[in-house]
Amino acid sequence: MTTFDHAALFRAGLPPAAARFNGFPRYNFIGGHNDAGSVPVEALVEASTNVLRREGRTLATYGLESGPLGYKPLRAFIAGALKARAGIQCAADEILITSGSLQALDLVNALFLAPGDTVVLEGATYGGTLTRLQRLGARYVGVELDRDGMRMDQLVRVLDDLKAKGVRPKFIYTIPTVQNPTGTVMPEARRLELLRIAASYGTAIFEDDCYADLLWEGTRPKAIRALDTRGQVIYCGSFSKSIAPALRIGYLVADWPVMSRILALKTDAGSGALEQMVVAEYASRHFDAHVAELNQVLKGKAEAMAAALEEQFGAAAEFARPSGGIFIWITLPKQVDTTRLGQVALAEGVALNPGAEWSADAAAGRHRLRLCFANAEPANIREGVARLAEICHREFGVPKRSANVAR
Amino acid sequence: MTTFDHAALFRAGLPPAAARFNGFPRYNFIGGHNDAGSVPVEALVEASTNVLRREGRTLATYGLESGPLGYKPLRAFIAGALKARAGIQCAADEILITSGSLQALDLVNALFLAPGDTVVLEGATYGGTLTRLQRLGARYVGVELDRDGMRMDQLVRVLDDLKAKGVRPKFIYTIPTVQNPTGTVMPEARRLELLRIAASYGTAIFEDDCYADLLWEGTRPKAIRALDTRGQVIYCGSFSKSIAPALRIGYLVADWPVMSRILALKTDAGSGALEQMVVAEYASRHFDAHVAELNQVLKGKAEAMAAALEEQFGAAAEFARPSGGIFIWITLPKQVDTTRLGQVALAEGVALNPGAEWSADAAAGRHRLRLCFANAEPANIREGVARLAEICHREFGVPKRSANVAR
Numbered sequence: 157m158t159t160f161d162h163a164a165l166f167r168a169g170l171p172p173a174a175a176r177f178n179g180f181p182r183y184n185f186i187g188g189h190n191d192a193g194s195v196p197v198e199a200l201v202e203a204s205t206n207v208l209r210r211e212g213r214t215l216a217t218y219g220l221e222s223g224p225l226g227y228k229p230l231r232a233f234i235a236g237a238l239k240a241r242a243g244i245q246c247a248a249d250e251i252l253i254t255s256g257s258l259q260a261l262d263l264v265n266a267l268f269l270a271p272g273d274t275v276v277l278e279g280a281t282y283g284g285t286l287t288r289l290q291r292l293g294a295r296y297v298g299v300e301l302d303r304d305g306m307r308m309d310q311l312v313r314v315l316d317d318l319k320a321k322g323v324r325p326k327f328i329y330t331i332p333t334v335q336n337p338t339g340t341v342m343p344e345a346r347r348l349e350l351l352r353i354a355a356s357y358g359t360a361i362f363e364d365d366c367y368a369d370l371l372w373e374g375t376r377p378k379a380i381r382a383l384d385t386r387g388q389v390i391y392c393g394s395f396s397k398s399i400a401p402a403l404r405i406g407y408l409v410a411d412w413p414v415m416s417r418i419l420a421l422k423t424d425a426g427s428g429a430l431e432q433m434v435v436a437e438y439a440s441r442h443f444d445a446h447v448a449e450l451n452q453v454l455k456g457k458a459e460a461m462a463a464a465l466e467e468q469f470g471a472a473a474e475f476a477r478p479s480g481g482i483f484i485w486i487t488l489p490k491q492v493d494t495t496r497l498g499q500v501a502l503a504e505g506v507a508l509n510p511g512a513e514w515s516a517d518a519a520a521g522r523h524r525l526r527l528c529f530a531n532a533e534p535a536n537i538r539e540g541v542a543r544l545a546e547i548c549h550r551e552f553g554v555p556k557r558s559a560n561v562a563r
Numbered sequence: 564m565t566t567f568d569h570a571a572l573f574r575a576g577l578p579p580a581a582a583r584f585n586g587f588p589r590y591n592f593i594g595g596h597n598d599a600g601s602v603p604v605e606a607l608v609e610a611s612t613n614v615l616r617r618e619g620r621t622l623a624t625y626g627l628e629s630g631p632l633g634y635k636p637l638r639a640f641i642a643g644a645l646k647a648r649a650g651i652q653c654a655a656d657e658i659l660i661t662s663g664s665l666q667a668l669d670l671v672n673a674l675f676l677a678p679g680d681t682v683v684l685e686g687a688t689y690g691g692t693l694t695r696l697q698r699l700g701a702r703y704v705g706v707e708l709d710r711d712g713m714r715m716d717q718l719v720r721v722l723d724d725l726k727a728k729g730v731r732p733k734f735i736y737t738i739p740t741v742q743n744p745t746g747t748v749m750p751e752a753r754r755l756e757l758l759r760i761a762a763s764y765g766t767a768i769f770e771d772d773c774y775a776d777l778l779w780e781g782t783r784p785k786a787i788r789a790l791d792t793r794g795q796v797i798y799c800g801s802f803s804k805s806i807a808p809a810l811r812i813g814y815l816v817a818d819w820p821v822m823s824r825i826l827a828l829k830t831d832a833g834s835g836a837l838e839q840m841v842v843a844e845y846a847s848r849h850f851d852a853h854v855a856e857l858n859q860v861l862k863g864k865a866e867a868m869a870a871a872l873e874e875q876f877g878a879a880a881e882f883a884r885p886s887g888g889i890f891i892w893i894t895l896p897k898q899v900d901t902t903r904l905g906q907v908a909l910a911e912g913v914a915l916n917p918g919a920e921w922s923a924d925a926a927a928g929r930h931r932l933r934l935c936f937a938n939a940e941p942a943n944i945r946e947g948v949a950r951l952a953e954i955c956h957r958e959f960g961v962p963k964r965s966a967n968v969a970r
Contacts, residue, residue: 160795162767162821165733167677173823176656177630189624197619204611204837212604215807217596217938223584249583255662255811258831270574288830326572360569388567400622402836404662414569416580423695424665428835429809430611531624 171291182505183540188401188482189531191457194450195400196442203437204430211433219426224419226253226407226427230436234393234407237443242368243382244391246409252418255427257366257394257406261288264362264390264408266421268326269294276314277329278306280485280521282336282364283513285329297325298516303476305335305342308349315357327360327390332380334367334481337514337526341479344377351384366394366406371480372451387411395435397482398447403431454482460534461527461541468545472555482530485514487523492552494525497544500551506544578698589912590947595808595889596938598864601857602807603849610844611837618840626833631826633660633814633834637843641800641814644850649775650789651798653816659825662834664773664801664813668695671769671797671815673828675733676701683721684736685713687892687928689743689771690920692736704732705923710883712742712749715756722764734767734797739787741774741888744921744933748886751784758791773801773813778887779858794818802842804889805854810838861889867941868934868948875952879962889937892921894930899959901932904951907958913951 214220222228231248238244254260261284269275271293277285279298289296297318300310311328318325330350332342342350354361363380381391391409399405405427410418458478465473465486474487488494494510501508508525515521529537548554621627629635638655645651661667668691676682678700684692686705696703704725707717718735725732737757739749749757761768770787788798798816806812812834817825865885872880872893881894895901901917908915915932922928936944955961 160762160767160793162795164765165675165731165767166824167673167675167680170674170824171827173820174631174826175823176819177626177632179630180624180628184624187625192620192623195620195622197615200619201612201615204615204841205608208604208608208611212607213599213602215602215809216599217587217591218594218808219584220809221587223586224581225584255835256832266574267577268572268574273574284830324572355567358571360567360572386567388569396832400836401625402622402627402833404831404833404835412583413580416582417573417577419581420578423691424811425663425803426809426811428662428811428838429807430841431835431837434611434837 181502181507183536183543184507184531185527185529185540186507186509187528188397189528190397190401190482191450191453191530194453196438196446199438199442200434204434207433207437215429220429224422224426225249225251227429227432227436229440230432233436233440237439238379238393238409241376242365243378244409245382250409250411250415252408252415252422253427253432254406254408255424256396256404257364257392258284259427260392260406260408261285263418263421264327264392265289265292265294267418268360274318274323274325275327275329276311276325276359277516278331278335279516280338280511280514280524281329281516282331283509286513286516296516301335301338301340303340304346305332305340306330306350308346308353311350311353315353315359319357324357325359327362328354329362329364330380331364331367333365333376334370336367336481337483337485339476339478339481339483339485341371341374341377344383347377347380347383351380351388355386355388361389363389363391365391367397367481368393369398369447370451370454370482372455373479381409387414390414395439398443398450399435399439403435404428405431405435451480454530457529457532457534457537458484460537461529464538464541468541469555483526483528486525486527488525488548489554490523492523492548492554494523497525497548497551501544501547504543504547506540506547508544588909588914590943590950591914591938592934592936592947593914593916594935595804596935597804597808597889598857598860598937601860603845603853606845606849607841611841614840614844622836627836631829631833632656632658634836634839634843636847637839640843640847644846645786645800645816648783649772650785651816652789657816657818657822659815659822659829660834660839661813661815661829662831663803663811664771664799665691666834667799667813667815668692670825670828671734671799672696672699672701674825675767681725681730681732682734682736683718683732683766684923685738685742686923687745687918687921687931688736688923689738690916693920693923703923708742708745708747710747711753712739712747713737713757715753715760718757718760722760722766726764731764732766734769735761736769736771737787738771738774740772740783741777743774743888744890744892744916746883746885746888746890746892748778748781748784751790754784754787754790758787758795762793762795768796770796770798772798774804774888775800776805776854777858777861777889779862780886788816794821797821802846805850805857806842806846810842811835812838812842858887861937864936864939864941864944865891867944868936871945871948875948876962890933890935893932893934895932895955896961897930899930899955899961901930904932904955904958908951908954911950911954913947913954915951
């Protein structure tokens with residue numbers, strides 16, 4: 157029993173206490189959870205057996221025998237995959253393995269940001285990035301999106317506004333391919349424009365490409381980093397979406413003058429070596445085939461969720477059919493407060509990400525929400541979306557009719 | 564080729580750039596590298612095969628099915644091991660799995676410390692703790708050690724001094740069992756005294772017990788956390804020293820009112836799950852036997868290093884024969900500057916940790932050094948220590964005679 161008062165010693169400005177974990181909700185549409193059936197269990201067993209027998213003894217040294225950038229065969233695999241899939245030319249020594257892409261975000265933030273500094277990002281963007289910036293005391297300005305991602309005319313407007321105030325943003329954070337949450341894919345021409353604009357305003361680009369492998373329609377454009385001739389882009393990727401979220405393996409790509417400063421901020425004595433070894437061993441044999449299969453599963457689930465939304469919400473739910481990724485970004489009528497909807501729905505077993513948490517301007521996201529379709533099975537998706545429509549109707553009178561039934 | 568000037572955008576106060584990794588030195592006596600032959604490769608293969616086949620699909624969700632505190636079977640194993648080995652009674656929900664004990668340090672620091680805050684610690688202590696505190700802008704005050712660890716009369720003196728200046732330290736950081744770097748083991752009576760003193764000055768205790776499993780002589784005392792009736796101790800442990808350093812699995816123990824605040828600071832979406840699963844599966848079958856065997860290997864290497872030091876340095880090197888752990892803390896004559904010795908030696912293939920980096924008062928550590936004996940084989944230890952003695956003689960005239968040869 158605690159009688160000592162630690163709280164009197166706590167640092168000011170701590171986030172609120174975490175809640176106890178009580179298991180996953182019945183309809184789990186939040187976060188980046190993925191398809192359990194697609195975890196390549198037997199191939200992971202084979203990979204771990206082979207790599208441990210061959211190199212297990214190197215676990216006795218921090219960083220294996222690869223140094224602080226991470227397991228060399230994994231960096232070599234990533235260099236090859238980035239060349240083939242994203243058009244990026246980089247050496248294995250320009251890649252840093254991180255403990256998930258979240259550590260990559262933390263490192264890039266730590267490189268650039270002091271309290272009061274400004275970041276420019278997509279108006280709807282990854283909630284984890286927004287909370288990180290908030291905790292660091294950084295400011296951020298959102299740029300409007302259209303179906304091709306961040307709008308360049310709006311970016312120029314934002315940068316001009318900032319310039320007029322004497323603010324030079326530290327970097328433009330963008331998720332150009334399968335944008336989180338909107339699912340948009342920025343075309344190559346716009347990527348080139350983004351590079352030109354960023355250069356002319358003297359700001360760096362941080363390209364978060366964590367979802368880019370999960371594209372099942374259309375062609376994956378070259379990464380912005382691939383089009384970058386000035387070394388202005390820091391690039392980040394991950395295996396959380398393409399292999400398994402609980403494996404915490406992300407990576408950063410940057411030129412050495414930048415990387416050597418990032419590396420000095422990575423004081424964790426290395427990211428988990430067994431996961432690096434197993435992912436390298438597995439991915440170098442199976443990655444392309446696995447991702448192709450996974451994308452077909454995700455496509456089926458995306459279709460199931462889109463169909464359920466249409467059936468249950470009808471015209472009340474606006475969304476674009478995803479061409480990749482694991483989520484759908486939905487706009488509901490203005491009267492729906494999705495933060496409250498989320499609270500009520502969670503109590504009834506349906507978990508969703510409210511739009512306010514995924515929006516640079518929380519008010520603009522108030523009637524929007526993100527649903528992840530990757531974890532649930534299609535029947536569960538249909539049930540969960542139906543339950544959500546019922547709750548939304550009860551709380552906000554929307555949808556008025558659904559599944560051809562007046563509610 | 565980089566032409567964009569990122570450096571103009573970097574945050575002020577960054578650490579210097581990291582150097583490129585060029586492989587390990589021939590005589591690798593730094594850090595916490597361990598014995599390669601003791602990595603239980605076949606048992607890890609078996610563990611990974613079993614746990615992946617049984618639960619591999621749970622990798623599809625962040626946190627597996629265990630929530631943010633970490634893989635439940637691993638927390639259950641740790642709870643049992645802490646009870647049996649350290650006398651600690653705790654529930655699995657009072658244990659947080661971290662990405663190595665370094666993340667545990669980061670989290671506890673983030674819980675308590677703002678720039679200017681003060682920590683009290685052993686006068687010779689883990690260098691990674693000192694650099695972390697420096698980077699956070701925290702202050703620290705060292706307390707003198709004797710053969711039983713931190714001296715309580717000196718602790719009271721330090722706390723009185725601080726109190727007179729109106730400073731209430733946030734916590735006392737101590738490594739009571741196989742202290743890093745001195746190897747001392749604090750007896751139970753002194754632990755009880757430490758608890759009383761800390762309570763009366765209103766300061767918390769952070770007990771770093773990362774080396775405590777590696778004791779081959781004498782009895783392991785109860786942890787300070789085990790003797791704590793007020794919930795005043797936050798406890799940290801690790802598998803890096805007992806299983807393998809490259810596996811990044813550490814843990815914190817704290818009461819829920821403290822743990823729930825720590826957990827809110829852990830924004831990494833979980834520590835690596837495969838490593839947690841494999842360590843849990845392996846450790847629950849083999850931990851006790853493995854540690855007993857490892858300790859015999861380490862004891863042999865400690866004896867090899869102690870013998871080499873006596874042979875090569877004679878009376879010039881003062882040190883206590885280790886009763887556990889992986890390092891020896893050595894005091895050389897005052898004229899030896901071990902920071903310079905370390906630079907010269909590294910260029911000749913011998914890596915050591917200079918005492919200044921392991922000392923709260925850098926000047927007091929100037930003629931001291933830490934050598935790790937766990938990684939090198941005995942023949943390599945003998946050669947490396949002989950080479951070090953030669954270099955030290957050449958640079959500082961010490962040792963005057965060694966191996967019965969006048970130099």
